[in-house]
Amino acid sequence: MNFWNFAVLGTSFLAPIAGVLFFILKRERSQELEIKACLLIFGAAMAAAVAGIVHFNSPVKMEFLWPLTLEQSGYFEFSLQLFWSRFVWVFFMAAMFLAHMAYDGISFPREGHRKPGLLLVGSFAFALLAFLCENILLSLMFVEFSAFLLHAFGMEGEEGEIERASYFKRTCFVFLALVAVLGIALSREFSSSSVMLLGSVLYLFAVLVSRHTLTGWPQLPLLLVHIGMPLFLIERLMIGASSPELWAPLSAVFGLGVVVSAALCLLTPGMLGTAFWMAFSFLAYLLFLRFSSSKPGDPFWGGYEAVGLGAVYAIGVLFRFGDRLDLFWKRATAFGLVALFLGFVVGALPTVEMPATRFDSETTLIKIALLGFFTFMISAVSARGLMLSLEEKSKSASSRNTLARLAPSLVLLAAQTGALLKWHDLNFDDVAASGITGHLYDSRVLVTAAALLVGFLAGGLLGTNTGFVKWTKNRGRSMEDFFPVIDPAIVRRGLQAAQVSEQGIEWFSSRVRATGERAAGSLDETDRAVFGDKLFRGFSEYGSALSQITRFFQSGQTRAYLFLGALVTILSSLIFLLEGR
């Protein structure tokens, strides 16, 4: 056992465990102290994750000295796998929570005996377990735990009812997804691995469809965390699974997803709606890239998707504070950062494109054209959003430090660069040898770079075109209506459904009870008729007659003796006669 393995693992778990203990043992609530504690915990977790990314180039399995499961097959063995791509997810999660606390910690409820910080740290602890757990089934279990704690955290805020409706929808959709998977499995049309992959994709859809349009900026990092966890599960399932029959249909579905969500994003007037749909379009784009590549199961994709989601958050932060970017250099920096992130995500920059994993030599022209089109769409979405945010009127007079607003972008930039260089370092020894110019002439890089530039310009133009902006604003909140903000009807219907099920059970039970009572009644009747009326009466009459005869023979009367004598004589004669024959 390597000392550094233990050290990195211990450091990773130290922060959440210390945080949980802190919140449990602390008696009095203090908002400021809680925020500081959370910042410290998530900051330490980020540092530990960086150490994990640097240290674990190859997977290391860590088992407990005392195995927690008694099951011999190993399906549910609880062990941890330490690998750099998993620590990228840990980093992403910690960064999202840290950003939430840094920008929106002030929205913590001030009163009440509940501890929202405990829920957040608990959620992170379970997510950490999910990301590092070797067993995918246990990862799923920990993801559910984490999602529930996050839901409980969301219910502490002002938007509790929305969160409640959202979680309810999530549960219903996951249930429906499971039923659908069961149906697919029973149809025997697909292989086991394909069914599992379908299940994980449906799980992701269930999470996506359950989310509501953002009603506040604090929800953006939590939305990305919600999206990130099922994405991680898909990554886990894809590694080692062979289900090529589904890759093309899934890439088509996600390609369509890019178009639809980007279109909705372009038509949405508000910044929150724009950020919401942008997250969806980026997600669909990342999954399109995975499933349209020749190696969707490559471990690279997990870390790539994590930094892709991080890019969404960084761009979202620029959207949020765009109205305060008053000077030219600030705006130029913001545009530059967004362009750089897009370059990273689409792989249009030299030395960071992924020719070996994304497309092979047999890549068709149509695929490249589609890639260019989708790149154009997400670039347009990002540029339009940024342009709109610059035009937004500032609601607050207070001016914050610009660097603070750019901080997530800078952190993500460093992380993204580090992760991609790490991947290159592990997979391509000849990067330096091939040189930048070699990559620049690659047709795919050129197509994506061109699509990015055109999309960026088109998005910027759409954002500044007053006619288009007015038209979208006049449409009101119609785009948001796809995902209602508050959906009390669903909650009400859910409660009604629960009552109906209870009534159904009551009805069924009463039927069963009534049938049982009827059966018992008929049994009783039969018993009385057969045993009571016939047999018992017959026996009792026979018994009383026998008793009378017995009493008669024991009465001492002359007639009894005479009768007995005659009976004995007859029997003796009978026996004598029979013996004689």
Place this chain on the structure above:
Amino acid sequence: MNADQLLLLVYLLLPFAAAFVPLGVRSGGLLSKGTSATAVRILILLALARGVVSLAGSVAVKTSLLHGYPLEILLTLNTFRYGFLVVAEFCFLLAHWMCPVSVPNEGLIRTLVCFAQGFCSLLLLSDNSVTTGGFLLMAGVVLFYLIRFSVPDKEEEIGAVVSARVHVLFFLLGLLMIAWGVTEFGSRDLVFGRATGSGLGLNLWLALVVLSIPLPPWSRWFSHAMEHLPEGVVLTLVTFLSGLALKAASLFNVSYPDLGWKQKLLLYVLGVIGCGFSVAGLFGAANQRRMLSCLPGFFFSIVLVSLGVSQKGLVLSAYFSCLFVPVLTGLALSAAAVADRGSLQRLFVGLLFALVMGVPGTPVYQIFSGIGARSLDLGVAYTTSFGLLWFFYFSTNVHICRRFFIDREAPSGERSVALPDGARAIFAGYGIFLLFLLIAVAQVAGRLL
């Protein structure tokens, strides 16, 4: 008769002896003849641990009821039964503590709890089929009067219905057990063993297993009992039923290790239906007691699911379910009773929640991992069905947690246990102890069996 046999005999007779001792209740219900007898029984079990657990042996006592006939009382304590009895005794201790105080039939209730406790161990240890049937018949009478006398006057009608149901059920179970024993083991002195495999015997056994488990929606009496009876009586009833379920499940291993797939599918489907109805009942429940009453029903149904997916050998998931149900019931009732929460009580509730959620290492985790592993082997349809089952269970816990801890208005609940201030901390501490004891017993038992 050696020392171990003597100890076992004392262990078995102690609750019956305690039932006739005319002692009152001291210290707010915490010290009584029942608790004293249970404490001694626990000590005896600990003394027997070396022979039964460490040396993996067994202790048996045997006596004949009728000379010349195979009617004998054959009671054997082995590792398998030992684990359950240890947990059950601690649950009975809690049940004695939670028995109602200052009610009209208080003394009678405590005496009947002692009887139920005694019959539970006799039932579990008995190896003669006809004698086991006899124990079931007698236990039915005990439980009938226990329920009848413990129901408050205002709910007399429900008490009458529930007690009648229990009596009829146990009468039927007793007859079934005797009939099954005569059919399958008539040629082997009526002692449980590998069944001859006759169709009648198999059907009798299936009926016995299904009837032994209070399966929703047919066992409405069980949810009524959980909702309306005092906490101590509920815990006694659940512990007894767990012992019965364990007996039925363990007989599967002994008598039908290679059960046909049709019979297994029947058990599996019935189990899944039971789980589904338990979960649906919980979501529709209006008060605390009704909500909490659904979880034991779920785990009882899980016993059938475990048998349905079993391969060969001992069904550990069913064993863990039977271990878990009484503790879960006891802890849930304790948690509801210690409503005013200090730091110890909060810790107790938190640990209980971790236990119920199924964190790795806990019995719930063992139960689901056992069923899940077999489901994975049986194909993707079983796997998905298992996923649904787990997801239902998880959602159930989420619902309970949200209703109790997150919602502004927690569900209403009535408590028949009036605890003094000091007792609340004792209950919470005992709950934490019971929780860790269960985990330890499950871990050790799982490795030994």
